[in-house]
Amino acid sequence: MTEVPTTEPLFIPALWLDGETAAVHEVLLILEDDANGILILEGKTERDAWPYADLRIVPDVAGPDQMILSVQGEETARLIVSAHDAGLIRARAANLRRRPPLRQKGKLAAWALAAVGSVALIIFGLVPLMANQLAAFLPPAGEKALGDATLTQIRQALDETGYGELPLCETTDGLAALRTIEARLTANADLPIEITVQVLDHEMVNAFALPGGYIVVFRGLLEKAESPEEVAAVLAHEMGHVSARDPSRIALRSAGSIGVLGLLFGDFAGGAMVLFITNRIIQADYTREAEANADLYAHDLLRRSDLPPSAIATFFERLRAEGNEDDTSILRHFMSHPALGDRIAAARAATPEGQVTVPLLEPAEWKALKYICD
Amino acid sequence: MPPPLRVVQPPPVPPQRPVHVEPTEFQTEFVGSRGRLFGLALWTGLLTILTLGFYRFWMKTRLRRWYWSGIRPGGLPLEYTGTGIEKMMGFLVAVVVMAFYIGIVNLVLMFVSFSLLANNFAAYAVSLAGVVPIWFYARYRARRYILSRTRWRGIRFGMEPGAWGYAGRALMHWVITILSLGLLWPRMTFWLEKYRTDRTSFGSVRLVQGGRWQMLYRPFLDVAVPVLGTVILFAYMRFTGDGIDGNLPLFWLLVPLGLWFSIGIVNYSVKATKRLADTKTAGDIGLIAQPRTGTVFRIYSVGYLLTSIAMLVPLVPLTILFGLMQIQRMQAGLGEASDLAHLFDLPRWLLIIVGLVLYFGVFLSWSVLRHVFVTMPLWRHYAQTITVTGVPGLTNVHQRARDTSTEAEGFAEALDLGAAI
Numbered sequence: 001m002t003e004v005p006t007t008e009p010l011f012i013p014a015l016w017l018d019g020e021t022a023a024v025h026e027v028l029l030i031l032e033d034d035a036n037g038i039l040i041l042e043g044k045t046e047r048d049a050w051p052y053a054d055l056r057i058v059p060d061v062a063g064p065d066q067m068i069l070s071v072q073g074e075e076t077a078r079l080i081v082s083a084h085d086a087g088l089i090r091a092r093a094a095n096l097r098r099r100p101p102l103r104q105k106g107k108l109a110a111w112a113l114a115a116v117g118s119v120a121l122i123i124f125g126l127v128p129l130m131a132n133q134l135a136a137f138l139p140p141a142g143e144k145a146l147g148d149a150t151l152t153q154i155r156q157a158l159d160e161t162g163y164g165e166l167p168l169c170e171t172t173d174g175l176a177a178l179r180t181i182e183a184r185l186t187a188n189a190d191l192p193i194e195i196t197v198q199v200l201d202h203e204m205v206n207a208f209a210l211p212g213g214y215i216v217v218f219r220g221l222l223e224k225a226e227s228p229e230e231v232a233a234v235l236a237h238e239m240g241h242v243s244a245r246d247p248s249r250i251a252l253r254s255a256g257s258i259g260v261l262g263l264l265f266g267d268f269a270g271g272a273m274v275l276f277i278t279n280r281i282i283q284a285d286y287t288r289e290a291e292a293n294a295d296l297y298a299h300d301l302l303r304r305s306d307l308p309p310s311a312i313a314t315f316f317e318r319l320r321a322e323g324n325e326d327d328t329s330i331l332r333h334f335m336s337h338p339a340l341g342d343r344i345a346a347a348r349a350a351t352p353e354g355q356v357t358v359p360l361l362e363p364a365e366w367k368a369l370k371y372i373c374d
Numbered sequence: 375m376p377p378p379l380r381v382v383q384p385p386p387v388p389p390q391r392p393v394h395v396e397p398t399e400f401q402t403e404f405v406g407s408r409g410r411l412f413g414l415a416l417w418t419g420l421l422t423i424l425t426l427g428f429y430r431f432w433m434k435t436r437l438r439r440w441y442w443s444g445i446r447p448g449g450l451p452l453e454y455t456g457t458g459i460e461k462m463m464g465f466l467v468a469v470v471v472m473a474f475y476i477g478i479v480n481l482v483l484m485f486v487s488f489s490l491l492a493n494n495f496a497a498y499a500v501s502l503a504g505v506v507p508i509w510f511y512a513r514y515r516a517r518r519y520i521l522s523r524t525r526w527r528g529i530r531f532g533m534e535p536g537a538w539g540y541a542g543r544a545l546m547h548w549v550i551t552i553l554s555l556g557l558l559w560p561r562m563t564f565w566l567e568k569y570r571t572d573r574t575s576f577g578s579v580r581l582v583q584g585g586r587w588q589m590l591y592r593p594f595l596d597v598a599v600p601v602l603g604t605v606i607l608f609a610y611m612r613f614t615g616d617g618i619d620g621n622l623p624l625f626w627l628l629v630p631l632g633l634w635f636s637i638g639i640v641n642y643s644v645k646a647t648k649r650l651a652d653t654k655t656a657g658d659i660g661l662i663a664q665p666r667t668g669t670v671f672r673i674y675s676v677g678y679l680l681t682s683i684a685m686l687v688p689l690v691p692l693t694i695l696f697g698l699m700q701i702q703r704m705q706a707g708l709g710e711a712s713d714l715a716h717l718f719d720l721p722r723w724l725l726i727i728v729g730l731v732l733y734f735g736v737f738l739s740w741s742v743l744r745h746v747f748v749t750m751p752l753w754r755h756y757a758q759t760i761t762v763t764g765v766p767g768l769t770n771v772h773q774r775a776r777d778t779s780t781e782a783e784g785f786a787e788a789l790d791l792g793a794a795i
């Protein structure tokens with residue numbers, strides 16, 4: 001070894017943590033320009049040599065007065081250098097900020113896959129499967145309670161004052177007209193549960209079914225409908241959902257999947273929002289398959305009740321022509337596939353040639369229903 | 375392995391050496407400025423939002439590195455060596471296990487609760503009860519993980535496995551505490567801390583939690599007495615028939631009782647921390663903690679006040695935006711148009727983006743400012759008031775092996791026990 005330095009070596013005072021004991025060694029670091037690393041000198045003894053290329057800086061250190069160094073290959077040893085001398089080291093060590101290579105990539109990927117896989121399996125497989133099975137066993141009283149709870153939540157959520165609940169519409173004449181439509185349909189339907197049709201005072205053009213046989217129609221829908229047959233067609237569709245116990249399935253299903261999604265997204269800002277949106281998507285996905293069946297049920301029920309299934313086609317066509325998609329959320333509900341156009345066509349096709357229909361309401365009764373919220 | 379020793383020439387001019395005399399006691403200093411922390415928390419928080427939350431493992435890692443390195447007992451900083459990747463791995467492991475549990479159990483409980491009891495409160499209660507043991511398990515695992523990734527003077531801390539034992543004991547202590555109407559709360563605080571401490575090591579040296587649970591009783595009185603007072607007050611008003619409006623002066627007694635209670639609960643936390651720290655030993659090494667209730671109470675109240683005020687920066691425009699959109703919608707509904715509505719003839723997607731930015735801004739400013747105004751001042755106060763005694767005992771401390779369990783704090787993360795850092 002040639003020990004003739006070409007330039008004067010630099011001496012930097014430092015603290016050295018040996019990584020084996022809790023002792024703190026006062027050392028001198030020898031920085032020679034033609035050497036390829038730092039020599040750590042304690043007293044007259046050389047304790048270690050750290051190659052410049054292997055030096056790393058300990059990141060995110062709070063104290064601006066110190067630079068803490070580690071070296072590749074030694075996990076616990078550290079050098080603490082005053083910030084005054086940090087520049088001397090920076091000038092010589094090129095890889096100070098290089099990150100450690102990512103270890104166990106395969107293992108990480110495997111767990112990531114396992115996590116995504118198990119969540120998918122649970123949300124799209126196990127939970128719907130169990131929800132479908134269990135929904136059939138939910139006793140009527142339990143289903144009713146579930147529906148009550150959900151209806152209260154919906155009424156609170158839609159109430160624009162922010163407190164209280166969205167009012168129910170129940171003028172005497174209006175209710176009587178509603179009961180007439182209801183009676184015509186239920187006489188020909190064999191539902192597993194008694195249905196309760198209610199009108200909510202909201203401009204949304206929509207209707208939906210809840211667990212426990214609740215069917216909710218918004219005022220907006222009654223206003224847009226131009227004949228009682230159109231209202232009956234919407235009710236028949238919702239009764240299709242009730243008959244299939246779809247609402248109970250959705251309720252049970254969201255109970256299972258909301259928790260799992262919360263687990264996945266954690267508490268990051270707005271996690272609740274992502275959660276909500278994701279759950280909505282899942283629900284919509286769920287209703288798609290149910291929609292077609294509800295349609296078939298409705299066509300059959302309407303025919304048996306001497307009502308024209310084509311009424312729903314007329315109603316949707318009018319809504320679509322108005323193109324006011326913003327507040328016609330019913331279009332979105334019905335827009336899930338099969339595509340709206342196909343459904344309109346299917347409703348027409350389900351209407352027998354020369355069907356003899358029996359009128360549903362007297363003009364006065366129809367007027368009372370339209371103004372049920374006044 | 376130490377390198378071969380050889381003698382070299384002494385330096386021609388000995389430069390100034392760092393004065394590092396080891397006394398028998400170490401004071402602790404806290405270094406680190408609010409500005410740096412603000413920058414770090416803001417940047418990592420932003421990355422977390424942009425990555426839909428997945429950067430949070432790295433955010434937590436980087437913030438911990440900062441907080442740890444800010445504490446310097448005897449002038450030498452703590453070091454946090456955890457990594458983001460191991461946290462993410464632990465989280466994924468926890469998700470695999472917990473997804474089954476939460477998904478299926480929640481669904482079945484909801485079903486059972488509605489079919490048998492016709493309501494969902496029972497489901498929530500049972501579901502919660504099912505998660506509680508896992509919650510304690512997760513707490514222990516999280517502490518073990520953090521300790522195993524903490525070093526001082528190059529020496530690792532560590533904690534023995536024992537999370538299920540901890541969960542069992544925690545459940546037992548909770549039952550006892552509830553049966554005693556909360557009066558045995560300090561007993562629970564003490565024994566759970568003792569379980570954790572007695573399994574903790576600094577390098578080769580075991581920690582021991584000394585003292586007895588009764589030493590926590592004096593500070594507990596400031597929690598128990600106001601609660602008791604409130605109960606008596608309500609019982610009296612009930613008994614005498616003086617309703618809330620019937621006897622207003624009596625009702626006003628709740629204000630001092632509430633204040634007493636909130637100071638009492640902070641005081642209990644501060645004093646319990648102090649007394650439990652003072653009675654911890656690791657060989658000859660000990661601690662003296664002198665945190666002050668007044669300071670901690672002030673940090674909490676002023677800190678959260680400042681945080682809330684600063685939150686208004688994104689919150690006010692967000693509210694205005696929503697308000698204007700509402701007005702615009704109502705006017706559209708009435709078929710009217712005004713200048714105000716034209717102001718918002720901007721494309722809808724732009725409004726949505728602005729709204730989203732403001733929405734996340736609210737969350738971001740809350741978490742960042744809480745670091746700056748609450749967490750960091752608390753951290754600093756607790757650090758600055760701690761003294762390490764029996765420093766010569768450090769000569770007996772040797773390195774311990776690395777804790778290689780990969781679960782990190784995944785369960786705590788999955789169950790959202792993360793807290794501030």
Ligand SMILES: [Zn+2]
Pocket residue numbers: 237238241291294333
């Ligand atoms: Zn439908």
